[in-house]
Amino acid sequence: MIERTHLKIVHAVEEHGSLTSAAKALCVTQSALSHTMRKLEDNLGTEIWLREGRSLRLTQAGRYLLHIANRVLPLLNYAEDKLKQIAHGERGTLRIGMECHPCYQWLLKVVSPFLDSWPDVDVDVKQKFQFGGVGALLDYEIDLLVTPDPLYKKGLSFTPVFDYEQVLVVPRQHALAERDYARAEDLSDEVLLTYPVATNRLDIYTHFLNPAEVVPKQHKTSETTEIMLQMVASGRGVAALPRWLAEEYCLKLPLAVVRLSKVGIAKQIYLGTRDSDEDIAYLKAFIELARSYNHPMGSINH
Incomplete structure (x- = not known):
């Protein structure tokens, strides 16, 4: 040989x-x-x-x-x-997997200053609606996982980077638009629009509808936030999104935001990494930048 x-x-x-x-x-x-x-x-x-x-x-x-x-x-x-x-964390490609589909715009605002600070490090984002995030992290397919639902496994760490509130988005003229909050039974006659994700991973089901044993009249999916909210604005359904994103679209479309239940649904976004990568400088720098980035996230007390 x-x-x-x-x-x-x-x-x-x-x-x-x-x-x-x-x-x-x-x-x-x-x-x-x-x-x-x-x-x-x-x-x-x-x-x-x-x-x-x-x-x-x-x-x-x-x-x-x-x-x-x-x-x-x-x-x-x-x-x-x-x-x-x-x-030594001086060069490479940071491969990011997205399980928080509405967080893509937030990610772009973090990636831009990161690329400026690390000219020898590229960024690759994988955004799959059936994305097996933790498995991909363990199998070295990605280096960083953006997720609202961390699954703690040996060898992985999850760092919280921001809090947000999941809310209901309805047409501005909808009956719920004037309410302080929506009840689960209010959605029994509604068409619910979501991303194409299994219902057991959708907060609107796991934290709101399922505990009350309520099923919406119809459930439709959309891969694109813009199309989903255009559908809502035209009176073809309602959607559940982070408050910060919903309120951003309220400035452009005839939409209204309604709290889900009297107490609301509080969530956090986490960045998942492998423990073995804790010394990679550019990975640590990205996490610190993400944690310090002052994004107008809607908290539960908004």
Whole structure:
């Protein structure tokens, strides 16, 4: 089997002109170098050099091996340098998985200053509505998970970054628009619009409808916040979203925000990471930036 050592020896002999000089450059004895190459020649069944007096001349196999060495060694050296930079948190790609679908706009506002501060680190965002976030984090498919529902597993940590309130969004002329809060039974005659996520992961079901054993008249899904709220504004249903996002759209569309139950639904957004990555500088920097970012999130006391 051809190993990196063989490539380094062939390259060093070509560069320094002799086995003796190559051995000195590689900090090994000449006998060890010769033994290594003889073993390779035996395994390959062909010679790498032909001796001509005190000099060596590469055979056809040797010239090919030198060609490979000239191509591969710089790549390996570059890869080692880059991996060291990644290990020290100086370079790499931050892969973010999104389980909080309405939080995409918030994420963009955090990513922008992060990229300015870390020019050698790229950001890749995976936003899947059937996203297996914790599994992807454990399997190293992503490096950071944005989620409102942390699933604590050994080797993972979740850092809370902001609080928010889940609210009901209705058309401005809707009967509920003038109410202080909505009751679960108020949705029994409504079309409920949500993201295409399983109902057991939707707060409107788990924290509001299911405890009261209420089912909406119809449940429709939309992958796009803008389309969902356009549907609500046109009187085709109601939706549940974070207060901060709902109120932002109320400035652009004829919508109203209503609290879900008298006490409301309080939530938090967490950033999940692997414990083994705690020393990666750019990952720590992103979390600190996310925690310090003053976003107009609606709290439960809003």
